[in-house]
Amino acid sequence: MTDQPQTDEDLPVIARFEVRRRAYLAPDSTVLGSLPRFAADTNLLIALYRAMVLARTFDLKAVSLQRTGRLGTYAVALGQEGVAIGVASAMLADDVLLPSYRDNAAFLWRGMKMEELLLFWGGDERGNLSSGPAHDFPCCIPVGSQAPHAVGVAYAFKLRRQPRVAVCLFGDGATSKGDVWEAMNFAGVWRLPVVFVANNNQWAISVPLGLQTASATLAQKAIAAGFSGEQVDGNDVIAVRAAAEKAIAAARGGEGPSFIEAVTYRLGDHTTADDAARYRAPEEVQAHWKEEPIARLRTYLVSQKAWGKSEEEQLAAECQERVEAGVARYLAMGTRAPETMFDHLYAELPNAYRGQRDEIKRAFHA
């Protein structure tokens, strides 16, 4: 027995946590440690590169269409192409994607056509009749509200004993939302086959990460929900791909959910209607341009002699051509008759609303 009073230091530690950070290519494209095995397959890396360039070309064209009145409000993923491509490329067709509204690159990778994406952002619901997997969710505008859907989907997989995974993409702002916490918490309790991917581009419109959370990482929020979280350099598509592969495989193998925090930077405005210069300094953005994912992978590929000038030219031309073709198909699509706004409201339009549909039909076709 001692006379000395106990200090808090003597209290037993009952929980600790750790969060690891995954990165393979430094911002200057030098290799950190050793690359994952798939990175030896230059064809795969080139496929990832091409997909990112195509996505960026599409984004820039979408902005141009918006500025010329041929597309509605659009959200570019400038500088974050590595996240969507890295994640989508690790998914199987049978897995389900539940994206935010800034993940068009993932849709494109999974087979959605450019004209379908443009049709949706151009204001026509038909765009969501995606040529990608029929079970993928459309983009989600109310931030974070797709997370509970993801665990519902994952629960169905578990109940039916299907080896499928739900992959849920959202931004740093979404992690402040109750929906996301509630979903993660449930996923942890039931060990569901779901991967949560936070595209931490450090801005939620004008609110910087420091005002969004006091948490040192977003990844550690998973620990509170009972599973592991990993931070990844979101501008290193190899790292994103590796993290996603591992997480998806674990989920598919019955090991439950995981969380990937992909750290990138939102180089563009929040949407075409936003002016980011109002709330952030150009010097800060300028500095982050030096870390962007496309240049990073290109430099590495060039250093491996797997890529060069003629390939770059060819790719640029090809992307332009493909995007222009998609745009042309989009612009050739007309607008539907207004009575179609009643289509698919229910499986079958109730009697109570048929009169309204007829009214709008008469007025329009008169």
Next chain:
Amino acid sequence: MRQFMLPDLAEGLEEAEIVVWHVNAGDHVVADQPLLSVETDKAVVEVPSPWSGRIARLFGVKGDLVKVGAPLVEFDEGPEQDAGTVVGQIDRGEPSPADTPVPLSQARPLLVLPSVRALARKLDVDLNLVQATGSGGTITRMDVERAAKSLTDAGPAEPLKGMRRAMAQRMATAHAEVVPTTVTDEADVDDWPNGEDLTMRLVSAIAAACASEPALNAWYNSAAGQRRLVKRIDLGMAVDTGDGLIVPVLRNVGERDRKDLRAGLDRMRADAMARSIPPEELRGATITLSNFGMIGGRFASLVVVPPQVAIVGAGRAAPRVVPRRGQIAVRRILPLSLTFDHRVVTGGEAARFLVALKSDLER
């Protein structure tokens, strides 16, 4: 307006071909952000932005050859126009005209249930004519049915047309404006020779009375508050045709002889019956005579039609028992009524006029 020219990317470079643009006009870019890729003879090279700013315009398209030192991009200098939204488009509008609420006009409503209203429409009943017996003054179904029945009993409604319509309008206007006062008397015409022309005697009596009391041969413009005494006497002669009342004007009765007046009067009457009186002959009376006694009746309060200020009424000349020189006698008596507009004519003027009228008739 700042312009960014194609820099010297390689030794001895003279020109380069645009491979692809990475930005659009209108974009915000930051220093070092790739603007475009160009091809030199050595490689495809990204050209970074030299500074931050908003791009006003791009020079050249894919495939163009640009010389070193030639402009590539023009940057905006001016202040940004804040879109003021993050989605969609909030249009800026013109200042709207003053949008002040107006008080509601309180019309007196008819209290009728919709189904009763529909019934009234079906039965062709004017709800304004229906007497309401329901609680709170509502018109009930029975009220409408009763009104419909009485209207059926009454015969079909005929809209007023032509002379009747004109009369209705004229009388209403007169009633709204004039302050009518009537004074009456009787003239003993028993001493007239047989076959004396009553109408002509009235005409000349009026002329004499107007000479005696000119205030009754006048026009009054109430809006301007002006009275105009008229020298000439144009006498309106009320004529009852089968279709209604018509008042053609016998001109200048003060100066024409009796024969001329009679002929004019006969022609006028014939034209009235034939309905062929031209409109000018219906206008401009300075005083009117209504010889209603030709049909029947004694005294009347007649209607003064503006701008006239007086109207003379002659009832039926008939034998009456009257006191004469202290004895009861039976004499032929002509009842006289004079209605005048008391806004303009005094009681004294009217009385004097009537006295003069009577005197002339009793000659």
Next chain:
Amino acid sequence: MPEMTLVEAINVALARAMGEDSNVVLLGEDIGVNGGVFRATVGLQQRFGRERVIDTPLAETLIGGLCVGMAAQGLRPVGEIQFMGFLYPCIDQLVNHASRLRHRTQGRLSCPMVLRTPHGAGIHAPEHHSESAEAMLAHIPGLRVVMPSSPERAYGLLLASIRDPDPVVFLEPTRIYRAVKGQVEDNGEALPLDVAFVLREGRDVTLISWGAMVKETLAAAEELAAGNLDAEVIDLATLKPYDEETILASVSKTGRCVIVHEAARTGGFGAEIAALIAERALLSLLAPPLRVTGYDTIIPLPRLEQHYMPSIGRIVAAARKVCQFN
């Protein structure tokens, strides 16, 4: 035929649906081991297992969103929200997702989910346990809102709701969970949705109601009958979309209408029905449509609760008033 209470009928219907279709899954707080705070799900976890009768964490938004995700994958989730007062965190998932999923994907995805929740006041509960927010839900395009008023209709309408390919909010009148008993045959037969039930035929006045208030409305009809006034009583049952034709046929016949709901007056669902009648039955009306409702105030705590609720007396008075009008 077995006699059972309304909440027992719900239990039987759930068991039937789960037995018929392995896609039917229940989720909610305390529904598994505890069988639900009102025992609506008693015995079901024992019978169907904990993977199909899920005790969720305390998270209403999650329950709504889970249903959306499950339904998109072709499960038939039936979520329970413990009280309507706690439904509000689900409004986001109902309005922004459940009601829209089919429409915004043009039929590629759909949402055959049911959210069940106890509705209404009269159980002397603490605050927030007496909500009647059906008008708020009935305003949402793409949704169905169903409210039974008897054990038989609870059974048949719940089966119909679970089998319906579109999202349904199923409001269960708490006050009559156990207060009424009815004959319910567990034959798997659903009742039609979108259809009103004429519970009593009459010539003189139409009384329209739903949920627990149907009980008082029927009692009012009896009292009116003693005074020689013959009331027709309609149970709306499905509030969205609702059966306009039955209402209009009845009002065309009687010319007089009283709508009864315990929810607050302004913007209550009675206003919608009154508007319909004014629009399409105006020339049949012999009196204005009247509403007998809760007051436009926060529903009071139990001490004053019974003064807030529409009583049989208030319904009878309104019916007499319209019959004596003009």
